[in-house]
Amino acid sequence: MKARTTGTYALIALGAVLAAVVCFSRAAGVEAVYPFERGWRAFSNRVLARVSGAWRGSKASAENVSLRREVAALALAREDLGRLEAENARLRRALDYAEASPGTWIAAEVLSRGGAAAGRRTLRVGKGSLAGVAEGAIVSVPEGLVGRVASVTPHTSDVLLVSDSSLKVACEVALPGGEVLRGTLAGGTDERLALRHILSKAEVPPRSPVFTSGLGGVFPKGIAVGTLLEVREDQDSPRREGEVLPAVDFSTLRDVFIRRER
Amino acid sequence: MKGSVVQFAFIVLALAVGGALEDMLPAFGSIGAPVLLGAALFFALETRTPVWMIAAVAAGALEEAVASLPPATAIVFFAAVASAVRFFREPLVWIVAAYPAYQAWLGLVADGSGAISRVLLAFPVGAVSLAAVTALLSLAWRKAGADA
Numbered sequence: 001m002k003a004r005t006t007g008t009y010a011l012i013a014l015g016a017v018l019a020a021v022v023c024f025s026r027a028a029g030v031e032a033v034y035p036f037e038r039g040w041r042a043f044s045n046r047v048l049a050r051v052s053g054a055w056r057g058s059k060a061s062a063e064n065v066s067l068r069r070e071v072a073a074l075a076l077a078r079e080d081l082g083r084l085e086a087e088n089a090r091l092r093r094a095l096d097y098a099e100a101s102p103g104t105w106i107a108a109e110v111l112s113r114g115g116a117a118a119g120r121r122t123l124r125v126g127k128g129s130l131a132g133v134a135e136g137a138i139v140s141v142p143e144g145l146v147g148r149v150a151s152v153t154p155h156t157s158d159v160l161l162v163s164d165s166s167l168k169v170a171c172e173v174a175l176p177g178g179e180v181l182r183g184t185l186a187g188g189t190d191e192r193l194a195l196r197h198i199l200s201k202a203e204v205p206p207r208s209p210v211f212t213s214g215l216g217g218v219f220p221k222g223i224a225v226g227t228l229l230e231v232r233e234d235q236d237s238p239r240r241e242g243e244v245l246p247a248v249d250f251s252t253l254r255d256v257f258i259r260r261e262r
Numbered sequence: 263m264k265g266s267v268v269q270f271a272f273i274v275l276a277l278a279v280g281g282a283l284e285d286m287l288p289a290f291g292s293i294g295a296p297v298l299l300g301a302a303l304f305f306a307l308e309t310r311t312p313v314w315m316i317a318a319v320a321a322g323a324l325e326e327a328v329a330s331l332p333p334a335t336a337i338v339f340f341a342a343v344a345s346a347v348r349f350f351r352e353p354l355v356w357i358v359a360a361y362p363a364y365q366a367w368l369g370l371v372a373d374g375s376g377a378i379s380r381v382l383l384a385f386p387v388g389a390v391s392l393a394a395v396t397a398l399l400s401l402a403w404r405k406a407g408a409d410a
Contacts, residue, residue, distance in 0.1 A: 008266045012312050015270055019320035029281070029327025036282030112285035112328075122330055124285065150330075158330060 027153040030124070034155050037111045038126060105140075105257040106131055111156065121164035121187075123147070125256055128155045136218075138259040144224035144247030145169070145212060146256050157258065161250055162225065163188050171195060172213035173228055175202050182213055183242060185225060190250045193226060195242035204231050210244050265408070269309060272408045273317050276301055276399060281324040290387045293380050296361045298325045299340065299388075300395025303356055306344035308403060318344035332372055339367050357396065361388020 021028050108127035127133050129152045139146040139159045148167060150160040160167050165187030173181040183198040195210065208228045214221025226244040234241055277298065284297040298321045305317035322337035329336070343363070347356050362384040369377025403409055 011266045011270045012316065015273070015313065015316045015320075018274065019316045019323065026327045029324045032278045032324065033281035033285060033328055036279050037286060040282065040286060113289070124328075 026151070030153045030156055030158075034111075034126075034153070037124075038155075041109060041111060041126065103259050103261045106133065106260050107255055108133075108157070108258055109255055110253050121161040121190075121250075122150065123159045123161060123250075123253065123256070125157050125159060125258070126155065127258065128153050128157050130154045132260045133157045133258050134260070137261075138219055138223075139256050140223060140259070141248055141253065141256055143249075144226065145219065146248055146250070146253065148218070149258060159256065159258075163190055163193060163246065163250060168216070169219055169225065170213045170216035171210050171225055172215075173204065173208045173210050175200075175204065175208070180213075182215070185210075185244065188244075190246070192229075193244040193246055195228065195231075195244050196239070198231060198240040198242055199238070201240075204228060204242075268406055269313065269408045272403065272406050273305060273309075273313070273320075276402070277317070277321055277324055280321070280395075281328050284325070285328045290383065293365065293383055293387055295391035295395075296364065296388055297391065297395055298322075298328075298336075299343070299360060299364060300392045301399060302340045302344050303347050303353075303360060303392065304396045304399040304403075306347040307351070307353060308400075308409070314344055314348060315341065331368075335368065335372055339364055353396070357392040358385065358389050361385075361392060364388075 106127055108125035108131075111124045111126050113123055123146070125139075133149060133152055135149055135152055137149040137157075139149060145162055147159045147161040147164070149157045151158045162169055162185060167185075167187065169185040171183055171185050173183075175181055179200070179202055181198060181200040181202060181204060183195040186194050186196045188194045206229075210225045210228050212219040212221060212223040212225060224247045226246045229243045229245055231240050231242040280297040280301045284294060287295045287297070302318040302321040305321075306314045308314075309317065318340045319337055322340035325331065325336035325340065326333065343356065343360050347353070347360075362381045365380045365384040366377065369380065
């Protein structure tokens with residue numbers, strides 16, 4: 001009887017210790033959940049994708065051929081890029097410009113979108129510090145900018161989306177005649193982003209593409225952000241405000257690329 | 263002793279799986295299914311005195327981790343609701359009221375934007391999800407022999 005009581009107390013103490021670890025370490029909580037999320041993703045990719053592939057049949061094989069061609073074209077483009085990069089580095093050295101920081105992109109699978117009570121617009125991806133991801137790293141996809149890594153655990157990273165109002169991105173829009181309209185992207189929704197602090201009074205052509213300006217020093221210049229839909233006058237301020245259609249559909253993202261500085 | 267080990271293992275596994283599920287299940291409008299809140303309510307009804315409080319605190323901490331909430335936001339709420347469930351023992355009332363109350367709490371302490379629509383949406387989403395979570399946990403609890 002006494003042994004049973006002691007064992008029960010020991011288990012309760014162990015439970016209390018585990019609860020305390022989870023309380024004081026956010027990373028421990030995320031890591032506890034990670035194996036189940038990863039397991040479900042693996043199951044979904046390997047089993048469910050094959051089942052749906054069997055349904056799609058010939059469409060999948062046609063898609064495969066087209067993807068192979070695309071891979072071959074991308075390999076050629078990559079060779080060209082390597083040549084251009086080397087030439088660019090040589091010219092920068094000749095002009096005594098600062099060397100552009102080289103980096104690599106890590107592909108990461110999207111695990112989830114932040115739970116039932118998500119306080120911020122985030123994505124959780126399945127690569128963390130063990131894969132070389134660092135806090136503050138830029139996250140992108142071929143269509144455009146996704147956001148920035150807000151926190152990292154050994155196996156996962158939380159990505160703060162550009163649609164979160166706490167993430168500010170310095171952006172620019174190239175106008176006809178060489179003029180540039182600059183503003184700060186300051187969150188919004190998955191469908192519309194707000195471009196604030198626009199000082200230029202220039203007329204903006206409809207559906208002008210918006211890119212990062214590189215001025216904040218956080219995001220490099222030239223990453224696509226979206227399309228400027230309209231620019232409104234603010235009666236209380238000399239600055240204008242624009243509405244941007246995001247380049248990325250955040251709700252359907254399955255994989256993202258995280259920049260790792262070399 | 264064996265019963266305690268089974269209960270302990272059950273709680274740890276249920277919270278980890280619940281956290282993963284809550285993180286991955288699709289959202290209904292702007293809110294998701296409160297799986298961890300349901301687990302905290304269930305353990306408050308089914309386990310002994312220190313155990314339910316530990317489970318509620320652990321579920322709250324896990325909620326903060328998966329939902330990127332400010333520290334102590336969910337722990338305080340889960341512990342308070344688990345205590346209320348424990349002492350007033352009205353499972354049906356809590357199944358209906360707990361999630362809207364949680365969304366109202368989050369609106370107060372974490373993110374006030376759209377709080378009223380989230381509270382209203384939380385009534386149907388919370389009632390269905392919490393009923394499903396407690397029913398599933400109850401079944402698994404008995405199958406695992408944790409109620410012994």
